[in-house]
Amino acid sequence: MDSLKCSPVVTICGMEKTNIAIVGLGTVGTGVARLLLDCGDRTARHAGRTMWLRKAVVRDLEKARQRIDLPEGVLTDSLDEVINDPEITVVAQLIGGLEPARSIMLRLMESGKDIVTANKALLAEHGPELFDRARQLGRSIAFEASVAGGIPIIANISQCLSANQLESLEGILNGTSNFIVSQMDEFGTEYAEVVAEAQRLGYAEADPTMDVDGTDAAQKLAILAHLAFGATVDWSTIPRVGIDGLDPVDLRYARQLGYRIKLLAVATLGEEGLELSVAPTLLKIGTPLAEVRNAFNAIRAVGDAVGPVFYHGLGAGQMPTASAVIADLIDTAVGRTKLTFQTLEYFSSENPARAIQRDTANIRGRFYLRLSVANDPGTLAAIANVLSRNSISIASVIQHESESTLDPNSQRPDRELVPLVIMTHEASEGTAVAATAELEGLDAVEGSVTRLRVKG
Amino acid sequence: MDSLKCSPVVTICGMEKTNIAIVGLGTVGTGVARLLLDCGDRTARHAGRTMWLRKAVVRDLEKARQRIDLPEGVLTDSLDEVINDPEITVVAQLIGGLEPARSIMLRLMESGKDIVTANKALLAEHGPELFDRARQLGRSIAFEASVAGGIPIIANISQCLSANQLESLEGILNGTSNFIVSQMDEFGTEYAEVVAEAQRLGYAEADPTMDVDGTDAAQKLAILAHLAFGATVDWSTIPRVGIDGLDPVDLRYARQLGYRIKLLAVATLGEEGLELSVAPTLLKIGTPLAEVRNAFNAIRAVGDAVGPVFYHGLGAGQMPTASAVIADLIDTAVGRTKLTFQTLEYFSSENPARAIQRDTANIRGRFYLRLSVANDPGTLAAIANVLSRNSISIASVIQHESESTLDPNSQRPDRELVPLVIMTHEASEGTAVAATAELEGLDAVEGSVTRLRVKG
Known part of the structure; x- marks a missing residue:
């Protein structure tokens, strides 16, 4: 924060003002409050109006006071002070979890506020309900900060x-x-x-x-x-x-x-x-x-x-996430969010899905397999046979002689084990799963097989 | 283009329509026309309205017909067909160079069209004039495609x-x-x-x-x-x-x-x-x-x-650049461009500059120097002395014995030359320029010194 080069918020004569509330002064909320309070020059320049922090709602006033020093009258533990203030038109709703976040968002929208949020769990869980309700009410929900933090x-x-x-x-x-x-x-x-x-x-x-x-x-x-x-x-x-x-x-x-x-x-x-x-x-x-x-x-x-x-x-952190929230607050104050929201019909329960999720068993890709195998003649042949029967071809193999070990937890603690790593050519996920199970059933293979995907 | 997965433009009952013209059907213009014609489903979905290609203005009708097959009545060599058509509200102005691009853009704006352009030279040269005029006329200019092609x-x-x-x-x-x-x-x-x-x-x-x-x-x-x-x-x-x-x-x-x-x-x-x-x-x-x-x-x-x-x-190419133009056309049709344009006052001649360009002589950085030097004792000492006098300290040096050569074009074709590469620690550009000149004056240095900047 010390590195921010900006001037505190000012009201410029004749300049429009958007009154903002923050609900939840955690790490991100505090960052958003600081940007609004300390960098009013830049938010005004990008929004063409003063972005005015009017209320910050918290559960615990004392804890909030330790985190940030807010101007007189801004801090409150009463959500109603926001709900009942018609001059507050945009709310950065920055509390995590599903409840009471969901109910608070609904109440805020019902009282005429547009929402900016970073709560991806809430959107992933209740997106259709919240967005449908926003559309009914003529409100918008902006959510840039919900995915990948500072990356827009x-x-x-x-x-x-x-x-x-x-x-x-x-x-x-x-x-x-x-x-x-x-x-x-x-x-x-x-x-x-x-x-x-x-x-x-x-x-x-x-x-x-x-x-x-x-x-x-x-x-x-x-x-x-x-x-x-x-x-x-x-x-x-x-x-x-x-x-x-x-x-x-x-x-x-x-x-x-x-x-x-x-x-x-x-x-x-x-x-x-x-x-x-x-x-x-x-x-x-x-x-x-x-x-x-x-x-x-x-x-x-x-x-x-x-x-x-x-x-x-x-992808996270106080100021990168606050950067995304502020961009959304500005977009909402300028009016761009509303246009986008009306046009794109995010999470509309009325629009049919345009793409259907595919069964992963049919998905093709390359795989990395690591096995712990008996250091015996015939082991590699047995493994290669299983893969071959499943039409999985081997791209490369690593087996180091030096790493041979005894496994005291094995049912056969006397036999030497060596790690064996196999990179396959392309195969379906379903085939890879089946082959892995077959490999785990081989006498030469100890314990479970590690299977990872390979890209590029 | 063959890889585009989309459906041709359709007019959907009750759906608003934005009539678009393209001026200039070069590589990018052809790409834009194809996306508008062949992928009307996706542009309509993102714009919330049909994006309708009504006119494409070219200088040479025959050349254009060889490039692209347009629906009846779209292709014309008369700019007036766009200027005089009040239903066309957005124009992708895709001709390069300064004139007639500048005059055409002014005429289009004066006849009430919002502009989308990829012409960076025009903006770099005439930005303040064009943007001031757009503001006077209540029009907008979008220019995503002017820098870095497909990167928004x-x-x-x-x-x-x-x-x-x-x-x-x-x-x-x-x-x-x-x-x-x-x-x-x-x-x-x-x-x-x-x-x-x-x-x-x-x-x-x-x-x-x-x-x-x-x-x-x-x-x-x-x-x-x-x-x-x-x-x-x-x-x-x-x-x-x-x-x-x-x-x-x-x-x-x-x-x-x-x-x-x-x-x-x-x-x-x-x-x-x-x-x-x-x-x-x-x-x-x-x-x-x-x-x-x-x-x-x-x-x-x-x-x-x-x-x-x-x-x-x-950063370039037909479809990446067309992607940026289409995004601007959609933003303009939706109304976002207008809000942004009004708010940010791009290239306003009335706003004072917020940052002043600095004299590069004061800029500090590291440098790479390559010299062709006499393979004699004392050469490195002479060079190190020049750098030291200029308070430039050496981070690393490469001198390979094996690459010693004779230069027949030298004034002293008998002496052996070796390449010498020096990486400096941080110094000001001005100091580096002065030191380079001094090095070039040394008897041990042949010809000019190559000086490049180093980052990171």
Whole structure:
């Protein structure tokens, strides 16, 4: 914040004024308040009117006072002070979770306020209800901050790339996961250790489950899939694997093969429908998505006219997210949001879905398989036979003689085990699943097989 | 074009219609016409109304008919058919050069049309006149396609990043130059040979001067500097060096040092003003801008709230540029352009410039110097002394014994010359210029010194 170069808010004679309220003064809310209060010159310049912070509603007045020093009369713990103030026309609704966020948003819209929100879980869960209600009431909901933090991907997909039928979106949409995987990759640290470090640094919540198990990325992907493909997706139906089970050894083998592993959210439109998935994926070193480090997010969109467009920026954090919220507040104050909202009919329950989610079993791709196998003659032949029977051809194999070990937990603690890594050529997900199960049934294979997707 | 998945334009009962004209059916104009005609479903969905191509004005009807098959009555060689048709409200003005493009744009606006254009030279040269006139007339000019082709950088800077004071923009803005430099770098080919190849492939015009001498990049940078920093810049005052003098040997040495050379356009806002320049620049291998290949463009913007945001996409070509034009046509039809145009007062001659262009002599940076020097004792000492006297400290030196040569064109054809490459620590541009001149005056130095900037 100290680096912001701006002047405090001023009222300029004859300049229109938009009265704004913030509901929820957490990390992002505080950032938004600061930008509104300290940088009134720039928001006025971009909005053509003064962006005036009139109320900030919090649950705990004392906690809020410790975070930020607001002008007299702005801070309140009464939502009614916003609801009953007709001069407040735009509200940045920045509380997380589903309830009371949902009810508050409905009440605000019913009292005539346009909404700006960062709450992707709420939109992923209750999008159709909230957006239908907004349309009935003639209100708008702007949600740039709900996906990819500071990267303006919502505006880019909804407006800037509107000449295109998008063909695919590939994104690193969860900064926490990417931070953890980057650290594991760079320093060879175990998962649990990096999570603890991420929590110390503020990159992971006390309970990071939603971030590391792929839920957060799936919710964001559901929103993007709606904007890009007109799909109406229940985020919980998106096949997802998190990074919580990732073993550093896979990062190491991937690197030997020329890849990095990232938690990748994918939406691909094919002849047979829309492929959606969130999973740790091997990406070729040197390609832009593979090189996204730490808490950064990135999205690669491919349109049939524009070709590939790549976006990279901070996917979370106070000021990047506040940047997106302020852009939405300005768009709403200027009137652009209303036009976009009326035109695009986001999440309308009346519009039929334009794309149908495809069964992942039919999706084709390449796979990385890691097995722990008996160091015996015939092992590789047995494995190759299983793959061959399933019509999966092998692109490359790594087997290091030196890493042979005994596994005291094995049912056969006397036999030597070696890791075996196989990169396959293209196969369907269904076939890969079946072959994996067959491999796990082989006498030569110890325990379960690690299977990861490969892109590029 | 064959890959476009869309349905032809349809008029839907009760749906509003925006009548559009295209003036100029060159490469981009043809692409725009095709998207309007063949993909009416998607433009209608994004615009909430039918985007109807009513007229396409060309100079040569026969040539146009060979390029594209238009519906009866659309093609004309009379601009008056557009001027005198009050139902046409938006015009994609896609003719290049300054005149008659300027006069035609004025006439179109005077007859009540909003304008969409891709003509960066026209805006860089006559921006204030055209935009002031548009405001007087209550019209708008949209110009997304004028910079970086398919990358929607205009909307992103003007709207999506509006919470930020931008601190810097660094861009690869000329696809032709980047194609040429990438090929020289990858294959070690001489400049002239790659230019011929680029012309064969359609990446360079018959006369590529404006692309390769930095003019095109400087004009685009002037537009971006206005949007991002409120600077009113005469593009011709931006210090610029093209790639037309680039020697493959410098690409090779740069690579040995861990860098690639790119034609980089830079705008940096500092305490003392705005630094603008276009020059071949060494960029650290592995950083996103260094890895931009062939005809791609990229821009790295740093905002004080959002941090760094990186954009990468196709900077030219028929469909990427048409994608930007169509997005502008939709924004204009929906009404967003008008709101933005009224609010931001682009290129207003009444608004004082918010940033002053800084004298490049004061700008600090690192430099790459390549000298051809006598293979004598004392040479390195003499050179090091000059740099030391100018307070320039040396970061690294490359001198290969094996490359010693005789130069038959030298005034002293008997002495052995060796190439010497020096990377400096930070110094001001003015100091580097003075030191270079002093070095060129040394007896031990043959000919002129190659001096390039280094970033990152």
